[in-house]
Amino acid sequence: MRAALERLEQRHGLTQLAQRTRTVVLVSYVALATLLVVGGLQLQANSESGMLPLLVRVLPLVLFLPAILTRRPRGHAWLAFVSLLYFMQGVMLMTLPSAAWLGMLEVVASLALFVSSMLYARWRSRQLRG
Template identity: 80%
Template sequence: MRAVLEGLEQRHGTALLTQRTRQVVLGSYVALVVLLLIGGLQLQAQSSSGLLPVLVRVLPLVLFFPTLYTRRPRGHAWLAFVSLLYFMQGVMLATLPGKTWLGLLEVVASLALFVSSMLYARWRSRQLRG
């Protein structure tokens, strides 16, 4: 795997790879937030707990917004680890009747966020080192 990533770096350069992975990070981040809002609003409609289900689902991702804005590699690595929580939640949702599509979409978005965040952290830190 390391040889493949180093080959990509030599072929395309870290600047281009960093730019492309950042685009995927932002796209998957937005997709995951939208999916979490949809799931939270559906859950809120079923119970009378107010906006708490929406807040509990979206707040951990919203806390990483400054990291995305400042483009810090370490923050992107932490975002990748937090996205695995949403992967587990998506797998659990996929087992519920009537929520399979939402769970599978959440799994795909969280996996895309995980992979792209880790790659962005790798290539951005190498880019900053020089």
């Protein structure tokens, strides 16, 4: 795997790879946040707990927004690990017949966020090292 990534770096360059993965990070981040808001609103409609389900679902993701906006590689690496929590949540949602579609979309978005965040952290840190 390492050799394949190094061949990609030589073929396309770190700058172009970092830009491409940043675009995927942004798209998957927005998609996952949208899915979490939709799921949180569904939970809110089915319970009397107010905004708490929505807040609990979205807050961990929102905490990484400054790291994404400032393009910090370490923040993207931590975002990748947190996205695995949303992967697990999506797998759990897939077991519910009424929310299987939402779970599947959440799994896909969180996996895309995980892979793109890890690759961005790798390529951006190598780019900054020079």
